[in-house]
Amino acid sequence: MNERAVAPAEARGDDAAARPSGTPLRRVRVIAANAFREVVRDRVLYNLVVFVLLLTGAAVFLGELSAAQEAKIIVDMGLSAMLLFGVFIAIFVGVGLVYKELERRTVYAIFAKPVGRGEFLTGKYLGLCLTLAVNVAVMGAGVSLALAYVKGGPDPLAYRIWPAVALIFCELMIVVAVALLFSSFSTPALSALLTFAVFVIGHFSADMRSFAASTGTAPARILFAALYYLLPNFSHFTYITDASHGLTPTPAAFAAAILYTLLYVAVLLAASTLIFNRRNFK
Amino acid sequence: MTTPTHQHTPRVGAGSARREWPLFLLLVACLGGAAGVVHWLDARRHAPPPAPRLSEELYVSPQAARRLSLGFNGLAADWYWMRTLQYVGGKVTAHKGRIQIDDLGALELRALAPLLDHATTLDPQFMAAYEYGAVVLPAVDVESAVRLINKGIEANPRAWRLRSHLGYIHWQQGRYPEAGTAYGAASAVPGAPGWLGVMAAQMSTKGGSRDTSRAIYETMLRTTEDDQMKRLALRRLLQLQSLDEQDALRGLLAAHRERNGGRCAATWRELAPLLRQTRLKSDASGSPVDPSGVPYLLSYDKCDVELGLRSEILRSY
Numbered sequence: 001m002n003e004r005a006v007a008p009a010e011a012r013g014d015d016a017a018a019r020p021s022g023t024p025l026r027r028v029r030v031i032a033a034n035a036f037r038e039v040v041r042d043r044v045l046y047n048l049v050v051f052v053l054l055l056t057g058a059a060v061f062l063g064e065l066s067a068a069q070e071a072k073i074i075v076d077m078g079l080s081a082m083l084l085f086g087v088f089i090a091i092f093v094g095v096g097l098v099y100k101e102l103e104r105r106t107v108y109a110i111f112a113k114p115v116g117r118g119e120f121l122t123g124k125y126l127g128l129c130l131t132l133a134v135n136v137a138v139m140g141a142g143v144s145l146a147l148a149y150v151k152g153g154p155d156p157l158a159y160r161i162w163p164a165v166a167l168i169f170c171e172l173m174i175v176v177a178v179a180l181l182f183s184s185f186s187t188p189a190l191s192a193l194l195t196f197a198v199f200v201i202g203h204f205s206a207d208m209r210s211f212a213a214s215t216g217t218a219p220a221r222i223l224f225a226a227l228y229y230l231l232p233n234f235s236h237f238t239y240i241t242d243a244s245h246g247l248t249p250t251p252a253a254f255a256a257a258i259l260y261t262l263l264y265v266a267v268l269l270a271a272s273t274l275i276f277n278r279r280n281f282k
Numbered sequence: 283m284t285t286p287t288h289q290h291t292p293r294v295g296a297g298s299a300r301r302e303w304p305l306f307l308l309l310v311a312c313l314g315g316a317a318g319v320v321h322w323l324d325a326r327r328h329a330p331p332p333a334p335r336l337s338e339e340l341y342v343s344p345q346a347a348r349r350l351s352l353g354f355n356g357l358a359a360d361w362y363w364m365r366t367l368q369y370v371g372g373k374v375t376a377h378k379g380r381i382q383i384d385d386l387g388a389l390e391l392r393a394l395a396p397l398l399d400h401a402t403t404l405d406p407q408f409m410a411a412y413e414y415g416a417v418v419l420p421a422v423d424v425e426s427a428v429r430l431i432n433k434g435i436e437a438n439p440r441a442w443r444l445r446s447h448l449g450y451i452h453w454q455q456g457r458y459p460e461a462g463t464a465y466g467a468a469s470a471v472p473g474a475p476g477w478l479g480v481m482a483a484q485m486s487t488k489g490g491s492r493d494t495s496r497a498i499y500e501t502m503l504r505t506t507e508d509d510q511m512k513r514l515a516l517r518r519l520l521q522l523q524s525l526d527e528q529d530a531l532r533g534l535l536a537a538h539r540e541r542n543g544g545r546c547a548a549t550w551r552e553l554a555p556l557l558r559q560t561r562l563k564s565d566a567s568g569s570p571v572d573p574s575g576v577p578y579l580l581s582y583d584k585c586d587v588e589l590g591l592r593s594e595i596l597r598s599y
Contacts, residue, residue: 065364068507069410073364076356083353203352234353241356245407 027115028123035127039093044131047085051139054081055146070150075161075244078143079168083240085139086132086172087199093131094179095191097124098276118273125180125269132172140165157246163254164243170261171237175199177268178232184272185279202234232264340396344403351404359405366397366411370418383514384454387421394419395426402430406437409444410508416447417511420454427451442474443505446481450498453485461485477501496522517595520573524595527562531570531578531587534560539585546585550577 058077062070098121101107110120143165144158151157178198182191201208205228212224236257239249249257342350351358373389374381381388398419401411412434419427428451434444445468452461462485469478477497484494496519503515534556538547547553550569562570569577574594578587589595 065367066360068509069360069363072356072408072410073360076360080354080357200352204349207349238353238355240353241359241405241407244356244405247407 024116024119027119028126031110031115031120031123032126032130035097035124036130039128039131042093044089044093045135047089048135048138048142051078051081051085052142054078055142058146071147071155071157072244074146074150075143075157076240078139078146079161079164079240079243082136082139082143082165083168083171086136086168087175087196089132089135090128090172090175091179091192091195091199094128094176095183095188095195097128097180098183099188099191117276118269121180121184121272121276122269125176125265128176129173132176133169136165136169136172157243160246160248161243163248164239167237167239167249167254167257170257171234173261174202174232174234174264174268177265177272181268181272181275184276198232199234202232203238205231205233205235233260236260340393340400344396344400347400348404355404359401359408359411362397362401362404363408363411366394366401366414369393369397382517383510384417385421386418389422391418391422395423395430398430399426399433402434402437406434409434409441412444412447413506413508413511416451417514420451424451424455440471440473442468442471442478445471446478446501449481449485450502453494453498458485492522492525521595524572524589527570527572528578528587528589530560530562535580535585535587546582547580548582550580 055074055078058070058074062073066073098107101110107120111117140162143161147155147158147161175195175198179191179195182194186194208224208228208231212221212228215221215224236253239247242248248254347358347362348355370386370389370391373391374386377389379388395415398411398415402408402415405411412431415427415430419430428448431444431448431451434441435448438444445464449461449464449468452458452464462482465478465482465485468474469476469482481494481497481501484491484497499515499518499522503512503519506512506515534553535547537556538553539545550557550564550567554568557564557568557570565571565575565577567577571577572589572593572595576590576593576595579590581588
């Protein structure tokens with residue numbers, strides 16, 4: 001547990017303080033559950049209604065417009081909407097996770113208990129990730145149902161989209177971690193802007209690599225190569241188009257993308273904690 | 283010590299509703315007024331000048347569109363695909379005369395090749411776009427069609443269907459050796475159906491024959507998912523059947539003429555005994571009918587057979 005955590009919780013005599021503080025994992029779980037509840041109370045999951053309307057409209061009307069390509073378009077539209085809605089939630093809710101606690105001054109009450117700042121950030125992060133997991137799972141099920149409706153029965157495409165759905169979730173996990181990192185030292189507006197910029201740059205990673213290869217001067221080459229490896233690379237999570245053709249990533253590519261997510265999220269959470277530890281709440 | 287506090291919650295009662303009705307009235311009146319002003323402005327605005335030709339050009343290159351799509355390239359490809367269909371559909375609707383989907387050269391579809399190029403650059407596995415390009419684009423710009431399919435083959439080397447599309451384009455242009463090479467390459471792809479090898483051989487011996495055409499359109503009818511393509515294939519097959527029937531009728535007319543000292547039959551009834559020996563369908567009056575059920579016309583002057591005026595065989599798409 002972090003040395004900055006304020007210990008004398010017993011002094012306030014509340015229930016949580018009276019109980020043993022439990023393991024760090026338990027504390028993170030409690031914060032995550034609270035963060036999840038908070039996000040749900042903020043009616044973030046209402047975006048699912050928009051999503052369902054979008055898919056229903058696509059399933060009903062696209063047959064006429066797309067010349068027998070409605071299944072492909074439903075997958076493209078459904079998974080793209082999943083990514084887009086997810087990115088907006090990750091950015092706009094993610095940047096507010098810490099800021100709201102600071103603004104309402106509830107962070108003082110939290111840190112008055114034996115809770116480390118790293119645990120606090122990890123719990124907040126996992127809470128939002130849980131929300132996004134629910135969001136993505138419900139949207140994935142919606143796309144599968146829409147495909148079954150269009151096909152008039154079971155469609156192999158309906159289950160072949162799920163690896164792409166999982167990789168969208170991985171991408172969102174990184175975006176949330178980026179939002180949390182920026183929000184640990186910046187204002188929500190700037191954090192949102194910077195996170196969105198990272199999301200955009202993450203999709204230009206292939207260009208960054210070609211810049212590095214084609215640039216004449218050695219420092220520029222090193223700079224672009226460094227940026228290529230430093231910034232998140234989202235090109236390995238982009239399987240929406242493949243999914244619309246029933247193609248799935250190879251098991252090795254899938255596993256590597258998940259490993260990359262875990263490593264990158266660990267880096268971002270560690271960096272966020274380091275920055276957050278240095279903040280003075282007095 | 284606690285001080286009693288009153289939670290002041292504004293209540294919308296009858297009194298406040300009475301106070302607010304002028305506000306509602308103002309809102310509705312202003313909204314109606316704004317709509318009226320817009321209507322007035324619309325009525326007085328000069329008609330916009332005809333759209334310049336540049337409106338058919340696309341603003342970003344396919345590569346730039348792919349970069350800018352930020353992982354939403356599949357969705358962007360779908361957008362370009364639907365725009366392609368709307369573009370062609372709009373031109374067909376505006377066209378007055380008869381037209382077939384594989385002969386849209388008269389429509390000046392300048393943006394068709396770029397639109398399909400965008401769709402397939404954004405989604406290189408978009409088979410429906412390649413197929414559409416193989417059928418529709420040659421009449422507009424055959425080299426663009428070949429380029430499009432070659433780009434698809436490069437991106438999908440294991441897709442035999444694309445190589446067969448290339449064969450179809452060459453066959454349509456009467457380039458039978460190239461068509462044979464393309465069908466041969468398609469048949470060499472693992473998992474390709476056997477008929478491709480037959481087609482490759484057929485191209486070199488009788489590329490322009492009706493049997494080859496029939497085989498191509500039967501395959502198109504069997505394999506395509508696009509309703510337009512299905513309709514095209516069906517129509518072409520009916521046309522081929524009609525051509526066979528017209529040849530058979532010409533044969534009967536020639537036989538009758540030979541038996542009657544060079545005199546042509548004046549009506550189909552004169553040919554009734556000969557017609558009965560064939561499998562040709564006839565109507566109640568004994569006239570042979572084409573595949574759409576309309577009687578063939580007998581041209582006495584030319585001693586030839588023609589399609590009826592109401593025949594559906596040459597109907598536009």
